[in-house]
Amino acid sequence: MTPALETAAAPLRRDAAANRERILTAAVEVFSASGAEAGIDEVARRAGVGVGTVYRRFPNKDALLAEIVAQLLRDLVTVARGALDAAPEAGLAAFLAGAGELQARHAGCLWQLWSGGHEGSETLRELRAIGQQLLARAQDAGAVRSELVYEDIGLLLWSLAGVVESAHGVDPQLWRRTLEIMLHGMKPSPEKLTHPPLPPGGLDAVARLATERRASGR
Amino acid sequence: MTPALETAAAPLRRDAAANRERILTAAVEVFSASGAEAGIDEVARRAGVGVGTVYRRFPNKDALLAEIVAQLLRDLVTVARGALDAAPEAGLAAFLAGAGELQARHAGCLWQLWSGGHEGSETLRELRAIGQQLLARAQDAGAVRSELVYEDIGLLLWSLAGVVESAHGVDPQLWRRTLEIMLHGMKPSPEKLTHPPLPPGGLDAVARLATERRASGR
DNA sequence: TTCCAAGCGGAACGCTCGTTCCGGTTGCGA
DNA sequence: TCGCAACCGGAACGAGCGTTCCGCTTGGAA
Numbered sequence: 001m002t003p004a005l006e007t008a009a010a011p012l013r014r015d016a017a018a019n020r021e022r023i024l025t026a027a028v029e030v031f032s033a034s035g036a037e038a039g040i041d042e043v044a045r046r047a048g049v050g051v052g053t054v055y056r057r058f059p060n061k062d063a064l065l066a067e068i069v070a071q072l073l074r075d076l077v078t079v080a081r082g083a084l085d086a087a088p089e090a091g092l093a094a095f096l097a098g099a100g101e102l103q104a105r106h107a108g109c110l111w112q113l114w115s116g117g118h119e120g121s122e123t124l125r126e127l128r129a130i131g132q133q134l135l136a137r138a139q140d141a142g143a144v145r146s147e148l149v150y151e152d153i154g155l156l157l158w159s160l161a162g163v164v165e166s167a168h169g170v171d172p173q174l175w176r177r178t179l180e181i182m183l184h185g186m187k188p189s190p191e192k193l194t195h196p197p198l199p200p201g202g203l204d205a206v207a208r209l210a211t212e213r214r215a216s217g218r
Numbered sequence: 219m220t221p222a223l224e225t226a227a228a229p230l231r232r233d234a235a236a237n238r239e240r241i242l243t244a245a246v247e248v249f250s251a252s253g254a255e256a257g258i259d260e261v262a263r264r265a266g267v268g269v270g271t272v273y274r275r276f277p278n279k280d281a282l283l284a285e286i287v288a289q290l291l292r293d294l295v296t297v298a299r300g301a302l303d304a305a306p307e308a309g310l311a312a313f314l315a316g317a318g319e320l321q322a323r324h325a326g327c328l329w330q331l332w333s334g335g336h337e338g339s340e341t342l343r344e345l346r347a348i349g350q351q352l353l354a355r356a357q358d359a360g361a362v363r364s365e366l367v368y369e370d371i372g373l374l375l376w377s378l379a380g381v382v383e384s385a386h387g388v389d390p391q392l393w394r395r396t397l398e399i400m401l402h403g404m405k406p407s408p409e410k411l412t413h414p415p416l417p418p419g420g421l422d423a424v425a426r427l428a429t430e431r432r433a434s435g436r
Numbered sequence: 437t438t439c440c441a442a443g444c445g446g447a448a449c450g451c452t453c454g455t456t457c458c459g460g461t462t463g464c465g466a
Numbered sequence: 467t468c469g470c471a472a473c474c475g476g477a478a479c480g481a482g483c484g485t486t487c488c489g490c491t492t493g494g495a496a
Contacts, residue, residue: 185403
C-alpha cells in the first residue's frame with residue numbers, strides 16, 4: 001500500500017514486488033481460512049510461488065505475520081481517524097464496528113494482533129491516542145459510562161475477536177450482535193462497574209505476558 | 219471424581235489410579251500456564267511420571283484434553299444447577315460468574331471446550347437445558363432483554379474466554395469487569411438488538427466448523 | 437541485443453513433538 | 467512369602483513444518 005517506505009533500501013524488481021503482494025494476499029486468505037498454524041507451503045501454493053520466494057521476501061513466518069498485522073494496525077488507525085468525523089456520541093461505536101469488520105477480514109491473525117511484539121510501535125501509540133479521544137468525546141456527550149478507560153476498549157475488541165474467529169463460518173456478521181450487547185452495556189447507568197479496570201498501559205503488559213506464555217509453551 | 223464410571227471396565231491398580239489423577243492435575247496446570255500447545259513431556263515431568271505412563275492412561279493428547287474438558291463441562295453443569303437456586307433475576311448472572319471462574323481455572327483448554335467434538339454429549343445437552351431455563355426465568359423476571367436466546371449466552375461465554383486467557387497474567391479477575399459490561403448490556407431496553415441471533419443449535423455448527431478449520435490448517 | 441544481479445521453484449535438511457516400545461519394577465491376590 | 471499381570475520410565479522413532487540451498491530463469495540497464 002505504501003511501497004515507497006519499503007523500497008527505501010533497494011527498489012524491488014517489478015515481478016518481485018508483484019509477488020510480494022500476492023504472497024501477502026494469499027497469506028491473509030489462508031490464515032483466515034485455516035488459522036495461523038497453516039503452513040508456509042500452503043501460502044506459497046495459494047500465491048502461485050515457491051516457498052523459496054516467500055522466504056526471500058520475508059525472513060521467516062513470524063515476519064510475514066508481523067507484516068500482515070502491521071497493515072491491519074494501520075487500517076485500524078485509519079478507521080479510528082474516520083470515526084473522529086462522526087458525531088461525538090457515535091464516534092466510538094463507529095470505530096468499534098469498523099474494527100470488528102477489519103478483524104473479521106483477518107481471522108486467524110488476531111492473536112498476533114493483540115499479543116504481537118509491537119508494544120513500542122508508533123502506530124499503536126497513535127491508535128491509543130485516537131481511541132482515548134473517541135472515548136473521551138463519547139463520555140462528554142453522555143453516551144458512554146464515565147468509568148470506562150481506554151484499556152476497556154482494547155479488551156472488548158479482544159473479546160470480540162473470539163466471536164469473530166469462531167462464528168466466522170456460520171454467520172460472518174454475528175460479532176455485530178455481540179457488539180450491540182457490549183455497546184448497550186457501555187452506556188451510562190447509575191449502577192457503576194465495580195471491578196477495577198486495567199491500569200493505564202496495561203494492555204502492553206497483557207501482550208507481553210501472552211507472548212511469554214506462548215514461548216514457554218514450546 | 220466419579221471413578222466408578224471409568225473403573226467399570228477394569229479397576230485400576232492403586233498407584234495407577236493415583237498417577238491418573240496426578241496427570242490430569244498437572245495437565246490443567248501446564249496447559250493453563252503455557253497453553254494447550256505445551257508438550258506431553260512437560261505434563262509428564264510436572265506429574266512426576268514418564269511420558270509412557272501418560273500414554274498408557276490416555277490414548278493420545280487429544281484424549282487427555284478431552285477428559286479435562288469433559289470434567290470442566292460437568293463442573294459447568296453443577297454451577298448451572300446451583301444457579302437455579304438463586305432468585306430468578308439473579309440466576310443467570312450467577313451462572314455466568316461461576317462459568318467465568320471455571321474458565322479462569324482452565325485457561326489454555328478453552329478452545330477445546332467450545333470447539334471440541336462433544337456436540338452430541340449428554341452433558342452438553344443438559345447444560346443447554348439448564349441454561350435455557352435460567353435465561354427464561356431471568357426474562358420472565360424482567361431482568362434480561364427478551365430478544366436474547368440461549369446461543370447468545372454461549373457466545374458471551376466464548377468471548378469472555380478471550381479476556382480470561384489473555385489478561386490472566388496481569389489481572390486474573392479482569393474478566394469480571396468485561397462480564398459486568400456484558401450483563402448491563404443484557405438488560406431490557408427499548409432499543410432492541412438488530413442483528414439476528416444464531417439459530418437454535420447454532421453453537422454446534424460453530425463448534426463443528428471450528429474443528430474442521432483447525433484440521434484443514436495442518 | 438547482451439549480460440548479470442536479482443529472482444525463482446522446490447528438493448532436502450533438521451528440529452520439535454506426538455507416539456511407540458521394551459527392559460525393569462511393583463501392587464496385590466493366592 | 468511368591469508370582470505375575472499390570473505398571474513404570476524414558477530412549478527412540480517418525481511425521482510435519484519452518485527454513486535453507488542451489489541450479490535455472492528473467493527483468494531491465496547499458
